[in-house]
Structure formats: C-alpha cells, structure tokens
Amino acid sequence: xxxxxxxxxxxxxxxxxxxxxxxTVSRVLHAKPGEGLRAASSPTVExxxxxxxxxxxxxxxxxxxxxxxxxxxxxxxxPRLSDVVLATIYEGIEEAAAEHGLSTFxxxxxxxxxxxxxxxxxxxxxxxxxxxxxxxxxxxxxxDEVAARGVxxxxxxRRAGGHPAVVCDDYLGGRMVAEHLLEQGHRDVAVVAGEPxxxxxxxxxxxxxxxxxxxxxxxxxxxxxxxxxxxxxxRAGTERLLASGxxxxxxxxxxDFGAIGTxxxxxxxxxxxxxxxxxxxxNDTPLAAELPVPLTTVRSPMREMGRxxxxxxxxxLAGEQGESxxxxxxxxxxxxxxxxxxxxxxxxxxx
Amino acid sequence: xxxxxxxxxxxxxxxxxxxxxxxTVSRVLHAKPGEGLRAASSPTVExxxxxxxxxxxxxxxxxxxxxxxxxxxxxxxxPRLSDVVLATIYEGIEEAAAEHGLSTFxxxxxxxxxxxxxxxxxxxxxxxxxxxxxxxxxxxxxxDEVAARGVxxxxxxRRAGGHPAVVCDDYLGGRMVAEHLLEQGHRDVAVVAGEPxxxxxxxxxxxxxxxxxxxxxxxxxxxxxxxxxxxxxxRAGTERLLASGxxxxxxxxxxDFGAIGTxxxxxxxxxxxxxxxxxxxxNDTPLAAELPVPLTTVRSPMREMGRxxxxxxxxxLAGEQGESxxxxxxxxxxxxxxxxxxxxxxxxxxx
DNA sequence: CTGAAAGCGCTTACAG
DNA sequence: CTGAAAGCGCTTACAG
Numbered sequence: 001x002x003x004x005x006x007x008x009x010x011x012x013x014x015x016x017x018x019x020x021x022x023x024t025v026s027r028v029l030h031a032k033p034g035e036g037l038r039a040a041s042s043p044t045v046e047x048x049x050x051x052x053x054x055x056x057x058x059x060x061x062x063x064x065x066x067x068x069x070x071x072x073x074x075x076x077x078x079p080r081l082s083d084v085v086l087a088t089i090y091e092g093i094e095e096a097a098a099e100h101g102l103s104t105f106x107x108x109x110x111x112x113x114x115x116x117x118x119x120x121x122x123x124x125x126x127x128x129x130x131x132x133x134x135x136x137x138x139x140x141x142x143x144d145e146v147a148a149r150g151v152x153x154x155x156x157x158r159r160a161g162g163h164p165a166v167v168c169d170d171y172l173g174g175r176m177v178a179e180h181l182l183e184q185g186h187r188d189v190a191v192v193a194g195e196p197x198x199x200x201x202x203x204x205x206x207x208x209x210x211x212x213x214x215x216x217x218x219x220x221x222x223x224x225x226x227x228x229x230x231x232x233x234x235r236a237g238t239e240r241l242l243a244s245g246x247x248x249x250x251x252x253x254x255x256d257f258g259a260i261g262t263x264x265x266x267x268x269x270x271x272x273x274x275x276x277x278x279x280x281x282x283n284d285t286p287l288a289a290e291l292p293v294p295l296t297t298v299r300s301p302m303r304e305m306g307r308x309x310x311x312x313x314x315x316x317l318a319g320e321q322g323e324s325x326x327x328x329x330x331x332x333x334x335x336x337x338x339x340x341x342x343x344x345x346x347x348x349x350x351x
Numbered sequence: 352x353x354x355x356x357x358x359x360x361x362x363x364x365x366x367x368x369x370x371x372x373x374x375t376v377s378r379v380l381h382a383k384p385g386e387g388l389r390a391a392s393s394p395t396v397e398x399x400x401x402x403x404x405x406x407x408x409x410x411x412x413x414x415x416x417x418x419x420x421x422x423x424x425x426x427x428x429x430p431r432l433s434d435v436v437l438a439t440i441y442e443g444i445e446e447a448a449a450e451h452g453l454s455t456f457x458x459x460x461x462x463x464x465x466x467x468x469x470x471x472x473x474x475x476x477x478x479x480x481x482x483x484x485x486x487x488x489x490x491x492x493x494x495d496e497v498a499a500r501g502v503x504x505x506x507x508x509r510r511a512g513g514h515p516a517v518v519c520d521d522y523l524g525g526r527m528v529a530e531h532l533l534e535q536g537h538r539d540v541a542v543v544a545g546e547p548x549x550x551x552x553x554x555x556x557x558x559x560x561x562x563x564x565x566x567x568x569x570x571x572x573x574x575x576x577x578x579x580x581x582x583x584x585x586r587a588g589t590e591r592l593l594a595s596g597x598x599x600x601x602x603x604x605x606x607d608f609g610a611i612g613t614x615x616x617x618x619x620x621x622x623x624x625x626x627x628x629x630x631x632x633x634n635d636t637p638l639a640a641e642l643p644v645p646l647t648t649v650r651s652p653m654r655e656m657g658r659x660x661x662x663x664x665x666x667x668l669a670g671e672q673g674e675s676x677x678x679x680x681x682x683x684x685x686x687x688x689x690x691x692x693x694x695x696x697x698x699x700x701x702x
Numbered sequence: 703c704t705g706a707a708a709g710c711g712c713t714t715a716c717a718g
Numbered sequence: 719c720t721g722a723a724a725g726c727g728c729t730t731a732c733a734g
C-alpha cells in the first residue's frame with residue numbers, strides 16, 4: 001500500500017524525449033510573452049508545449065528561484081488572522097497575488113515587537129521578494145531598519161513613518177462618526193480608542209475629536225480610553241469609562257469587535273444600547289448588521305485594501321516608487337445610534 | 352537613496368574567509384544534532400559557528416530544497432480565513448509548524464471544488480512536503496485522488512472518506528446540545544444544519560437528532576434546514592424554518608455565526624431570544640459570550656485542533672501512519688437557552 | 703578530520 | 719533556430 005510519490009517531470013525529461021537540449025525546452029516554456037525573439041521554430045514550440053502538457057510539467061520553483069534570485073514569494077505579517085478585519089484584508093492580498101503569479105506566506109505577530117522581528121527574519125530567511133506589513137506600530141523604528149536593509153515592502157491597515165501604505169482614511173471615518181453623533185444631538189461623548197500604537201485607532205479618534213472640538217465641544221481626556229482591539233478590550237475600556245464619571249450619551253468604539261464588548265459591558269450595567277446610550281463601531285464587519293440592536297459603523301474597504309496593497313508592492317518590486325493610498329470610508333447608520341430606527345425595531349419586537 | 356539589497360551570505364563566503372572547504376562548513380552548520388559523527392574538530396566548529404553568527408548566515412532554502420527534495424513547506428487549504436473558526440485553527444497550525452521548523456502556505460478555497468483543485472495544484476507546484484485540508488467535502492473523490500498520487504496530507508475541521516483527520520467530536524457535541532434542550536423541557540425543536548457536504552454540520556445534526564429520537568421525539572424533516580456557514584446563511588435558513596410551519600421552541604444552529612443570523616431573523620419577526628425561543632450555537636467564538644443575550648454554544652478546541660493536525664502531518668511525513676483524532680467538545684450554557692440566566696440578565700437591565 | 707566532486711533543476715548569455 | 723556551458727547555493731557519499 002501507500003502510493004509512491006512520482007518524481008516530478010523536469011525539463012530534462014522533456015528534452016530527452018524530444019531529442020532537444022534542455023535550454024531549448026526552457027526557452028520555449030518560459031519565454032516571456034513580451035520577448036520579441038522567438039524561442040524556437042513553430043513546429044518545435046508546438047511539440048514541446050504538447051509534451052509538457054501531456055506530462056503535466058510544472059516548473060520547479062526552487063531551481064528557478066536559486067537561479068534567478070527571485071522567488072515570486074511575498075511575506076505578509078498581521079497581528080492576528082482571527083481578527084476578521086485582517087483576515088479579509090489578507091483575502092484581498094492573496095487574491096491579487098495569485099493574479100500576479102505570486103504566492104504568499106502569512107504569519108501572526110500578535111502585535112508583539114519581538115515576534116514581529118522574529119517572524120520578519122523567518123520570512124526573509126525564506127527569501128521572499130517583498131513584504132506586506134499589516135501590523136505596523138506608529139513608532140516605526142523597526143520598519144525603518146527593514147527599509148534600510150533594502151527590503152521592499154508596503155504597509156496595509158496601519159500606516160507608519162511615511163512608508164508606502166494603503167489604508168482607510170481613518171481620520172475622515174472618525175469625523176463622519178462625530179458628524180453623525182452631533183446631528184443626533186450628542187454633546188457628551190466618549191471614545192474607546194484602541195491600542196495607542198496603531199494608526200487606525202489613533203486616526204479615527206483624532207478625526208472624531210477634531211470634529212467635536214470644531215463644534216465647540218472638546219472631548220475631555222478622561223472620556224478617551226485605550227483598549228485592545230477585541231471584544232475583551234472593548235469591554236475593559238468601557239468598564240473604565242463607566243467607572244470614571246457620569247454616563248456619556250454616546251460611545252465611539254474604534255472597531256466593531258470592541259463595540260461588541262462595549263455592548264456587553266453596557267448590558268451588564270443595565271443600559272440598553274440604542275435607547276439609554278448610543279454606540280458606534282468601525283469596519284462594518286458582517287455581524288454588525290445582525291446584532292440584536294444593529295450597530296452603526298463605518299464601512300472600510302478591507303478586501304480592496306489588500307488588493308491595492310499587493311499592487312503597490314508589485315510596483316515597488318518593479319523598481320518604481322511605492323505610493324500611499326487612502327481609501328474612502330462610508331458611514332452606515334443603524335439602530336444603535338438612531339432613535340428612529342430603534343423605535344421601529346422595538347415596535348416590531350414589542351408587537 | 353534606496354538602500355542596496357546586500358547579497359546574502361553563503362557557505363562559500365564563510366569557507367573562503369576561513370580557508371576551509373564549503374562542504375566542511377556545511378557539515379558544521381547543518382549536521383543533525385542526533386548525528387553521532389562529528390562534523391569537524393572542535394576548534395574548526397567553533398570558528399565556523401562564530402563567523403556564521405557574525406555574518407548572520409541564513410541557509411538558502413531554495414538551494415537546500417533543490418538538493419534535498421524537501422522543502423519544509425506545507426500547504427493549508429481552508430474555505431475562508433475570514434471565518435474565525437478556520438483562522439483560529441490555522442493559528443494553531445502555524446504555531447506548531449514554526450516549532451517544527453516548517454513554514455505554511457495557506458489559501459482560501461471558498462468551498463468551491465474547482466478552486467480547491469486549482470489551489471491544490473498551485474500549492475503542490477510550490478513543492479510542499481505535505482498538505483492540511485480544512486475544507487474537505489464528504490464526497491471525498493478529490494481527496495482520494497490526491498491520496499492516490501502519494502501526496503501526504505491530513506484533514507482538520509472536517510473529516511471525509513476515512514483519511515486521517517483531527518476534528519472535534521461533532522456528533523457528541525450535537526448530543527450535548529440535545530441533552531441540554533431536553534432537560535429544559537423542549538419538545539419541538541429545529542436545526543439550521545449548515546452545508547450538507549461538511550461533516551461538521553452533518554455530525555452535529557446527527558448527534559442532535561439521534562438524541563431526540565432516543566427520547567422518543569424524532570425531529571421531522573421540515574425542521575432541519577441546510578444553510579451557509581455564516582450570518583447570512585443562518586438568517587436565510589431561519590427564514591425558511593419560520594415560513595414552513597409553527598414556531599419551534601428552540602433552534603440549534605450548527606455554528607455561532609449562523610446563530611447570529613438566526614438571532615437577527617428572529618428579532619425581525621418580533622421574537623425575543625431567550626424568552627420566546629431558545630437558540631444554541633456551536634464553537635464558542637469570542638463574541639458568543641458578548642452578545643446582548645449571551646449565546647449557549649459548544650466549545651471546540653480550535654487552536655488545539657490545528658496544533659494536533661500539524662503534528663499528525665509531521666508523523667505522516669516521517670513515514671508513519673496518520674491517525675485520526677476526535678477532540679472533546681464542551682457545552683457552555685448561557686442565557687439564550689436558559690430561562691434562569693435570562694431572568695437574571697433582564698432583572699439587571701430592567702432595573 | 704577535511705577536501706573534492708557530483709548533482710538537484712533551472713536560466714541565460716554566447717556560439718554556431 | 720538550437721546547443722553547450724556555466725553557475726545559482728547547497729548536501730552527501732566518498733576519499734584520503
């Protein structure tokens with residue numbers, strides 16, 4: 001038992017069967033389409049292609065990489081793939097990579113600097129052609145080092161230190177939320193702001209706070225708390241908020257998962273989201289719409305961000321200058337911050 | 352500007368600087384620890400190691416793979432990484448792989464057979480040493496083919512066709528849910544059963560239905576509907592359930608994300624989860640506990656499943672027989688199916 | 703204990 | 719249009 005693993009077909013095998021030299025076969029099979037010079041005569045090309053097809057030839061990537069010093073591999077670092085935001089961005093990266101004939105290594109760094117370093121070395125040790133970081137810290141020392149070493153890379157999700165980055169216009173997203181809450185008449189608001197080292201949370205908070213300041217309602221410091229980017233973090237941040245003073249009328253949580261924790265904490269304090277207090281999240285993850293009280297949030301083009309990040313990396317690999325891109329967010333209003341929608345919802349449930 | 356990418360250090364460079372032959376350096380640096388035979392004299396070993404360290408030598412994996420026909424790479428296929436269940440299993444795989452000196456390619460197949468085929472070929476084209484499938488379909492024709500080709504692989508998450516698989520004891524998990532609902536006095540229940548090609552949903556439903564049958568309460572066919580494994584799927588399945596007859600007193604949704612869709616649909620029909628109808632999910636994903644009405648669910652050891660799956664693959668790669676493993680699930684009762692807990696919750700919120 | 707050779711599978715100027 | 723050679727960086731018996 002146990003099927004023997006067939007030795008893969010090589011160029012040499014094809015050459016032998018056809019009485020050609022391996023270099024001719026190589027030229028035929030892998031001549032760049034743009035290449036003006038013909039690889040061989042039409043009949044030869046035909047024969048080679050046919051046999052390669054028949055035998056199911058697949059180029060040995062290790063041999064090719066060794067010879068060309070190009071691996072067509074890229075490394076992707078994310079804080080954690082179990083965060084649906086990063087997983088979705090990665091799906092975009094992978095999709096676009098496949099279209100460019102590139103394969104991706106993706107790895108979790110849990111936002112721990114030592115792990116970021118170690119995984120970067122590991123990935124570089126694999127001789128990737130370039131990297132995409134989804135876990136940049138605002139203190140960009142590490143990335144500066146990587147850049148100094150000449151490693152081509154781009155950032156997605158979070159920006160840092162002026163390196164080419166494809167991110168959502170988080171500042172604008174924060175302003176949109178502020179605008180919405182101001183329209184709803186909120187005057188005393190709070191923010192669960194995420195990790196202080198992540199541009200996402202910082203920029204969202206910044207836009208939000210700026211807009212309130214412009215409205216003559218600067219947000220006091222104790223109304224802004226940092227937190228981890230998950231349900232636990234949202235819960236913990238909210239508990240601190242509730243302990244630190246009177247109840248605000250609205251809470252902006254800089255990501256949906258945090259918002260879920262916030263909702264849990266508010267519930268534990270006997271507060272009804274949408275009625276007693278407004279809550280707004282960020283990212284419009286799939287469950288925001290499905291929550292018992294649907295969550296107002298800001299939609300960010302996550303998959304598209306991944307696709308564009310990969311495209312920028314391809315440009316960098318081609319020797320061009322990588323460009324930063326700012327993707328447009330969109331406010332999605334739902335019952336968690338809109339009394340009219342909340343009433344309609346309750347009417348249905350109540351009746 | 353533009354740091355030049357330094358050419359990586361090779362064995363040859365080290366050998367030259369030390370006046371040694373490259374083969375000696377190779378032996379020193381990469382002799383297996385188990386190897387009884389010494390690679391070189393102590394002083395030589397010392398000098399080589401020191402210089403390698405100093406220069407930051409990293410073995411070129413392409414050269415090594417080409418020479419040894421072993422890539423230390425494994426391919427992982429999942430339906431989608433944006434499903435937190437699969438992302439968490441993958442985290443376990445990656446963790447364990449790193450401990451074994453292996454790197455992983457992971458790729459999304461969206462449960463589409465043509466994509467599964469294409470991605471498998473792509474990954475095999477990268478010359479991985481083995482594969483882990485998290486997206487097996489019960490109709491195991493494709494996997495049988497892969498096995499016949501002699502590709503070493505194991506399954507995680509879903510089992511199929513008797514191939515080595517590390518999965519949760521889904522059947523038992525389903526029985527646990529049934530047991531719990533029977534204790535709560537439910538007699539008329541329904542199931543949102545997931546995709547019919549996935550053993551997870553099928554086994555969970557099977558265990559659940561068997562237990563009810565044993566209790567003398569066989570579940571009529573129209574009370575079991577199939578659905579996609581996400582919030583949208585749960586919502587759609589639940590709508591069909593609600594359209595097909597009188598209201599059941601409890602709904603078992605075979606995964607948490609589906610359950611969220613179910614909760615959304617029930618809400619839209621004016622039903623209060625935990626009061627008017629019980630809902631139970633599966634997997635205990637992080638948000639189950641944070642939902643406004645916390646969700647009863649079955650905890651499955653997702654990360655551990657990934658770790659064990661990788662370990663089984665390592666065994667297979669070592670020429671041993673891969674073994675299937677069944678991991679133990681645990682029922683987590685919360686307010687969505689427990690009137691006592693629900694009352695306590697409401698008392699807090701109401702007050 | 704250390705060196706020399708062969709070879710993994712490919713690509714790329716260079717001849718002819 | 720096609721062949722021959724060199725070489726990417728490594729490992730692995732085999733000599734000595």
